[in-house]
Amino acid sequence: MTAPALELVDITAGYGGGVVLNGLNLTLAAGSVTALLGRNGAGKTTLCRICAGLLSPTRGTVRISGTALNDRASHTFARHGVGLVPQGREVFGRLSVEENLRLGAIGKNMTADLVAAYRWFPSLEVLRNRAAGSLSGGEQQMLAIARTLMGAPRLLVLDEPSEGLAPVVTRVLAARLREIAAEAGLTVLLVEQDLELIQALASTCCFLADGGIAETVPVASIGMDFDLVRRHLAL
Amino acid sequence: MIARVPLAISLAVFVALAALPWLAGDYWTGQFTRSLLYGLLALSLALVWGRGGMLCLGQGMFFGTGGYVMALLTMGKLGPGLADAWLALIVAAASAAALAAIVGVFVFWGASISGPYFAIVTLAIAVVLEQSIRSNYGLGGDNGLVGVPPLPLGTSAFDATPPYLLVLVVVAAAYFTLDATLSRRIGLVLDALRVNPNRLAYLGYSLFAWRVATFAAGGALAGLAGALFVAVDGFASPTLIGFGLSAEALIWVALGGRTVLMAALLGALAVRHGEALLAAWLGDWWLLALGSVFVLVAVAAPAGLLAAPLLWLGARVRR
Amino acid sequence: MAATLLDAVSAVLVLVLVALGLAVVFGMMRVINMAHGELVMSGAFTVVWLQGWHVPFWGCVIAAAVVVGFFGWMIEWVLVRHTRDRPLDTILATWGLSLVLKQAIVLLFGPGSHSVPLPLDAMVGLGALNYPAYRLVVMAIAAVVIAGTYLFLRCTNRGLATRAVMARPATAELLGFNTDRTYSATFAAGAALAGLAGALVAPLVSVDPQMGLGYLVPAFLAILVGGAGALGGVLAGGSAVGASTSLLGALWSPVTVQIVVFGLAVVVIRLRPQGLMRE
Numbered sequence: 040m041t042a043p044a045l046e047l048v049d050i051t052a053g054y055g056g057g058v059v060l061n062g063l064n065l066t067l068a069a070g071s072v073t074a075l076l077g078r079n080g081a082g083k084t085t086l087c088r089i090c091a092g093l094l095s096p097t098r099g100t101v102r103i104s105g106t107a108l109n110d111r112a113s114h115t116f117a118r119h120g121v122g123l124v125p126q127g128r129e130v131f132g133r134l135s136v137e138e139n140l141r142l143g144a145i146g147k148n149m150t151a152d153l154v155a156a157y158r159w160f161p162s163l164e165v166l167r168n169r170a171a172g173s174l175s176g177g178e179q180q181m182l183a184i185a186r187t188l189m190g191a192p193r194l195l196v197l198d199e200p201s202e203g204l205a206p207v208v209t210r211v212l213a214a215r216l217r218e219i220a221a222e223a224g225l226t227v228l229l230v231e232q233d234l235e236l237i238q239a240l241a242s243t244c245c246f247l248a249d250g251g252i253a254e255t256v257p258v259a260s261i262g263m264d265f266d267l268v269r270r271h272l273a274l
Numbered sequence: 275m276i277a278r279v280p281l282a283i284s285l286a287v288f289v290a291l292a293a294l295p296w297l298a299g300d301y302w303t304g305q306f307t308r309s310l311l312y313g314l315l316a317l318s319l320a321l322v323w324g325r326g327g328m329l330c331l332g333q334g335m336f337f338g339t340g341g342y343v344m345a346l347l348t349m350g351k352l353g354p355g356l357a358d359a360w361l362a363l364i365v366a367a368a369s370a371a372a373l374a375a376i377v378g379v380f381v382f383w384g385a386s387i388s389g390p391y392f393a394i395v396t397l398a399i400a401v402v403l404e405q406s407i408r409s410n411y412g413l414g415g416d417n418g419l420v421g422v423p424p425l426p427l428g429t430s431a432f433d434a435t436p437p438y439l440l441v442l443v444v445v446a447a448a449y450f451t452l453d454a455t456l457s458r459r460i461g462l463v464l465d466a467l468r469v470n471p472n473r474l475a476y477l478g479y480s481l482f483a484w485r486v487a488t489f490a491a492g493g494a495l496a497g498l499a500g501a502l503f504v505a506v507d508g509f510a511s512p513t514l515i516g517f518g519l520s521a522e523a524l525i526w527v528a529l530g531g532r533t534v535l536m537a538a539l540l541g542a543l544a545v546r547h548g549e550a551l552l553a554a555w556l557g558d559w560w561l562l563a564l565g566s567v568f569v570l571v572a573v574a575a576p577a578g579l580l581a582a583p584l585l586w587l588g589a590r591v592r593r
Numbered sequence: 594m595a596a597t598l599l600d601a602v603s604a605v606l607v608l609v610l611v612a613l614g615l616a617v618v619f620g621m622m623r624v625i626n627m628a629h630g631e632l633v634m635s636g637a638f639t640v641v642w643l644q645g646w647h648v649p650f651w652g653c654v655i656a657a658a659v660v661v662g663f664f665g666w667m668i669e670w671v672l673v674r675h676t677r678d679r680p681l682d683t684i685l686a687t688w689g690l691s692l693v694l695k696q697a698i699v700l701l702f703g704p705g706s707h708s709v710p711l712p713l714d715a716m717v718g719l720g721a722l723n724y725p726a727y728r729l730v731v732m733a734i735a736a737v738v739i740a741g742t743y744l745f746l747r748c749t750n751r752g753l754a755t756r757a758v759m760a761r762p763a764t765a766e767l768l769g770f771n772t773d774r775t776y777s778a779t780f781a782a783g784a785a786l787a788g789l790a791g792a793l794v795a796p797l798v799s800v801d802p803q804m805g806l807g808y809l810v811p812a813f814l815a816i817l818v819g820g821a822g823a824l825g826g827v828l829a830g831g832s833a834v835g836a837s838t839s840l841l842g843a844l845w846s847p848v849t850v851q852i853v854v855f856g857l858a859v860v861v862i863r864l865r866p867q868g869l870m871r872e
């Protein structure tokens with residue numbers, strides 16, 4: 040039995056004095072694809088930042104593949120296989136697409152396998168000498184994901200990858216992500232608002248509310264259960 | 275709002291200083307006259323940098339400007355009719371304020387030069403001013419202007435007490451005026467100017483006007499200090515205007531406490547007299563030690579070393 | 594005429610070399626290192642010191658870069674790292690450090706000035722003109738180092754990583770880059786460049802504890818005039834400040850020139866706060 044890809048135990052975290060997450064527990068089995076839902080400001084991004092070591096919890100333990108990494112710098116998390124695609128993409132706007140991709144590999148002392156990246160996202164190959172800042176939102180999102188994949192993460196955390204994308208683009212993205220996750224045996228934590236993308240990718244769905252995981256249900260069941268969605272997501 | 279040293283403590287400090295000539299003799303009285311004027315320079319920097327948030331690396335230029343204007347006027351170099359010392363003091367302070375206002379308008383106009391850029395530009399201006407004075411023979415070049423007449427206090431030129439008391443009164447007046455002003459709305463505006471200028475601008479305040487005004491006020495205080503210093507010392511030298519004194523003033527204020535006026539003032543006194551005492555047995559190591567302490571304070575205790583004790587004492591007194 | 598032009602080119606290259614380390618640190622880390630001039634001075638004094646031990650000049654130059662680079666590494670570790678979110682305190686701390694370094698040199702070498710003998714005495718004939726060989730060598734080295742720095746940042750993986758850390762430190766961390774280590778390496782490299790510059794100019798100037806300020810201010814003005822961040826800016830700013838200083842020096846006294854050039858530089862900074870080379 041392999042260790043879970045991610046274990047969050049009794050996590051409390053916030054900014055300044057304010058508490059955002061309070062005693063949160065979450066375990067992701069290796070190879071699982073889990074969606075995380077919650078209303079705006081529920082703390083989804085905060086949770087992602089904790090998974091990637093950008094924020095240290097004030098209490099609790101973060102274990103990545105069985106290793107506790109509390110209070111370690113973010114690059115240590117990356118070296119332990121966490122790849123976060125941050126909300127807002129954060130591509131290096133002044134650098135070219137290809138340089139952005141190479142950085143994903145260099146960061147982990149790996150040689151960049153651009154061929155694989157262009158196989159997953161063929162549209163990037165055409166753009167490879169363009170400055171990343173000049174790409175469209177969808178293209179930047181692809182780039183951000185591809186860049187993270189260049190570092191061969193074992194746990195991929197996606198913070199709202201569909202934000203600001205056209206539905207068609209979201210569908211393409213979903214198909215792509217499904218292939219990649221299956222091919223590389225990735226564990227995925229997908230923070231999303233878009234139910235279609237969730238249904239296309241995830242098998243389990245967690246609802247984040249009041250600083251903890253309020254409910255965990257199979258994705259198949261949320262299609263019917265409007266009450267469930269309304270309870271956790273409506274204003 | 276920044277905590278304030280209560281009146282009782284500042285009064286006690288000035289009363290103790292007033293007793294000095296009767297306790298310490300002429301030599302120390304003369305020394306303290308000078309260091310009180312350095313203290314006034316420190317106050318001006320505490321106003322501009324500590325409260326206004328404008329890190330000026332060339333505050334000495336206003337001190338020196340005041341000094342040279344005072345020397346030129348009282349030595350009668352600009353015409354015998356203008357040689358009145360009291361008038362000269364005012365003109366000197368006003369000239370320094372005008373220089374500060376010009377620099378301020380130039381720097382803060384439009385897309386203002388701020389933060390680190392401001393620091394470097396003020397440093398460059400101070401360096402240029404020092405260079406130009408050193409090479410100007412009308413101003414005595416490297417030697418400066420020698421033979422500035424002492425203040426006409428009607429007492430013997432060898433009695434150190436009257437000038438000391440005069441300087442003490444001026445410094446005390448400047449201190450209490452500043453302290454009272456900064457404890458009103460103006461102080462709040464300055465704190466906002468330092469901490470969150472954008473929000474202040476939203477509220478309809480003109481950052482430009484406030485910055486220029488604060489900088490000019492600081493210039494006036496420094497100019498007044500420089501003018502008195504030259505009259506006490508008897509000569510105006512280029513060291514008053516440039517890099518060296520500016521750096522020292524920065525040390526006094528940083529070590530004392532940049533946001534607390536009394537801490538800055540006492541910082542100047544403490545460092546000046548610490549130097550007199552310690553330089554005897556530390557020799558050249560004194561400057562090294564001072565510099566190292568300064569670095570440590572900047573890194574680990576940005577509030578300064580005297581501010582916290584003063585405020586603690588203040589809280590006890592108030593209770 | 595040709596000599597004046599060569600002098601100007603030489604002044605530009607030396608100034609750009611001095612400003613380069615400052616620009617790397619300022620551009621990459623947004624850190625203003627007020628002790629940069631004293632690092633240049635330390636480089637020059639390393640040469641003075643090692644020459645006392647009869648180390649050959651070029652050995653001294655390399656040693657100066659290494660020693661001062663190590664200084665820089667320590668400075669980053671002890672001072673800069675702890676004031677990263679307080680830029681004005683970084684200025685203060687490095688400014689204090691400049692006083693400490695100056696005084697340390699006074700204690701070690703005395704307050705007076707030292708001279709370093711020219712390692713190359715020869716004159717080189719360039720057509721009708723005889724020009725000191727050592728100056729030409731310094732110009733060549735400066736040009737190579739400037740080009741090398743540019744190529745390093747443009748064409749190597751480490752340079753790419755450095756640019757990424759500069760642009761978005763948190764994102765770079767996410768990708769696995771150790772930003773702390775990048776910062777200390779950058780600062781050390783900036784210091785090493787200062788040390789190298791100091792060692793190279795040592796035979797051309799009088800080496801004294803007060804020499805740092807004379808490098809710091811023009812270098813900063815060059816960076817601000819050219820525009821911080823881009824290396825092209827250092828070249829442009831260094832050319833503007835260095836060439837005007839050198840060319841006007843043929844006409845006016847050094848002090849007048851300094852006043853005019855500093856004044857012009859401040860005006861340019863005022864009119865184009867982004868610098869000449871704004872993208």
Ligand SMILES: Nc1ncnc2c1ncn2[C@@H]1O[C@H](COP(=O)(O)OP(=O)(O)OP(=O)(O)O)[C@@H](O)[C@H]1O
Nearest residue numbers: 054055059077078079080081082083084085086126
């Ligand atoms: N840097 C910060 N400083 C202070 N508070 C913050 C910061 N970032 C987030 N917060 C607060 O923490 C709470 C959770 O924010 P978070 O970004 O995790 O929400 P989210 O669930 O990702 O929301 P969204 O769906 O809008 O992305 C919010 O109330 C927010 O105001």
Ligand SMILES: [Mg+2]
Nearest residue numbers: 083084085126
């Ligand atoms: Mg979010």
